[in-house]
Amino acid sequence: MSTVRTDGTQSTGPAFEGRRWLFPSAVIHELDPGAVRPGRRPRRTARDWLVDFSCFLLAVGIGLLAADALPDEKDLPGAVAVLDQVLGALACAAVWLRRRWPVGLAVAMVPVGLLSVTAGGAVLITVFTLAVHRPFRYVAWIGGISLALQPLYYWLRPEPGLPYLVAVAFSAVITVAVVSCGLLVRSKRQLMLSLRDHARRAETEARLRAERAQRLAREAIAREMHDVLAHRLTLLSVHAGALEFRPDAPREEIARAAGVIRESAHDALQDLREIIGVLRAGESDDSGRPQPTLAALDTLVSESREAGMKVTLAQHVTDPAAVPASVGRTAYRIAQECLTNARKHAPGTEVTVTVTGTPGDGVTVTVRNPAPDGEVPPVPGSGQGLIGLTERATLAGGRLDHGPTPAGGFEVRAWLPWG
The missing domain is CATH 3.30.565.10 (Histidine kinase-like ATPase, C-terminal domain)
Incomplete structure (x- = not known):
């Protein structure tokens, strides 16, 4: 159930608060904009820290495997091997910035991936992040450029023990698979946000319908009570007028009229207590129809x-x-x-x-x-x-x-x- 904050933004309620750590910070920002101060980025949740640390370890693991394969490249100069590992280490460290600058980091990783084999894991993670956090046009441009450069990369640095075409095809399949996984995650998040938005709208519409029905019911009750009070007050007026114009009436008739006046006044007060707080409709119904009992x-x-x-x-x-x-x-x-x-x-x-x-x-x-x-x-x-x-x-x-x-x-x- 959603609630409204003092600043006018909408919060998703206690049930959401108890599960915040299960959601990415980007999703929390969409579901609960009031949770983020203006001008500041959403804070990482426990899930974000776990995912970021896992991505960092994955990038480091792939980089270490690639570093072990560097000695197999016989024609590779020692300075190039050192530069490769330095760029790989910097790329792995840059994985922690993937949420803040997904596009810029992905663009920077295009030349880094061309120069460093140990940065391969970090490159795949930045492409995955780009597919998750940005529209498809960014992925199409940057991913397309990366795929176009792969034949050049394997021509400059052939994969030991693997044919050229097989190496290029395998790398392309891996890149496409990573992009597809990122797009799948993005679509799931958008679906969740869409369902949440539909649920909020349905809840708001149901509340408005209920309020309107309650208002109409109050107005109907107000009209009905108006008829009842008119009936009571008419009795009061008739018997009071009889007492006024017949002061010499027998004592029994005066006592009976006084009793009717007292009972009618009591019933009218009871009806008035029920109508307090009820909004009356703009139009009054003075038909004087009898009320069912x-x-x-x-x-x-x-x-x-x-x-x-x-x-x-x-x-x-x-x-x-x-x-x-x-x-x-x-x-x-x-x-x-x-x-x-x-x-x-x-x-x-x-x-x-x-x-x-x-x-x-x-x-x-x-x-x-x-x-x-x-x-x-x-x-x-x-x-x-x-x-x-x-x-x-x-x-x-x-x-x-x-x-x-x-x-x-x-x-x-x-x-x-x-x-």
């Missing part, structure tokens, strides 16, 4: 059955009339969305809606359906409805879980407080 579940199930669904409703709620309107409304919306999803994604299956609850323990709504028989035609949907249900349950002080069942079906379970 837990008692409307029977009607919802009947409508679904009339539409051709197989629905089983099991209600085990102690005193359903005492369930708070906001809790009943949320339970209704959850069941409604789940039945809609089952009708789209599992047609023909029998959906079971179970509602249980007691004061103090809360209300539990469970909607479960088995796996559909046969192949289901694809239906547009991105899971935003479940995100909205989760947001709705959270704003009501409860929780919602959803996911596939072991038998292949799907289950949604929500718990809502009833205090």
Whole structure:
């Protein structure tokens, strides 16, 4: 999971931090630009040190083998042999600079490789580094020049006991193999960076979709709460107006109106507590439509059955009339969305809606359906409805879980407080 640094750059998160030593410094620089200070090169990781030391030992080993073969060249002057070994030693030491100047070092190794046989290992390593760290055009030019000079090299310094054409062909095959390995490593790194970039973009897009779904759910809840508060406040206004215009009403009617005002005010305050922090949509819905409650579940199930669904409703709620309107409304919306999803994604299956609850323990709504028989035609949907249900349950002080069942079906379970 990625995080954002204080300077605006993006870090790859704790999981990446624990495995930094596994990555080359160039890859870390691409994955986490904020890890490198401006104007400074990325520091070598433990993997870099291990690879660089191995390359240095390989260059030295090849150079020592070539140095043992120098006495076999009978016509080679002693000064040339000394120069060969000096250049080979300098080339091996220059291997440590291959990450900083891959192009410059590869260019410098072209004449060095022509003059020194002991620098052969260092030359191959610099060509490999060039193929890993730079685009193919650099490898094509420098590698092509190196291949073109090999016939001249073996003409000036024939390989003892090996025909001229065989020596040239063998050297060309080795060079091409080294370049191919370097290009393979480069392509793997680019693939890893590309996959990482796609993962970051997918994560960002998913987060934005979830935030948008949550915002839309908040706006829908705000509109719904507006309708409820309008209903409560209308009751308050009517009964308060009755008390104002009929001060001589019987004591029983005044007490009953005062009780209604008190209960409506209490319910309105409860609804206001739920709406705090919820962003309202720009447009208000003043249609005054009645809000569904837990008692409307029977009607919802009947409508679904009339539409051709197989629905089983099991209600085990102690005193359903005492369930708070906001809790009943949320339970209704959850069941409604789940039945809609089952009708789209599992047609023909029998959906079971179970509602249980007691004061103090809360209300539990469970909607479960088995796996559909046969192949289901694809239906547009991105899971935003479940995100909205989760947001709705959270704003009501409860929780919602959803996911596939072991038998292949799907289950949604929500718990809502009833205090």
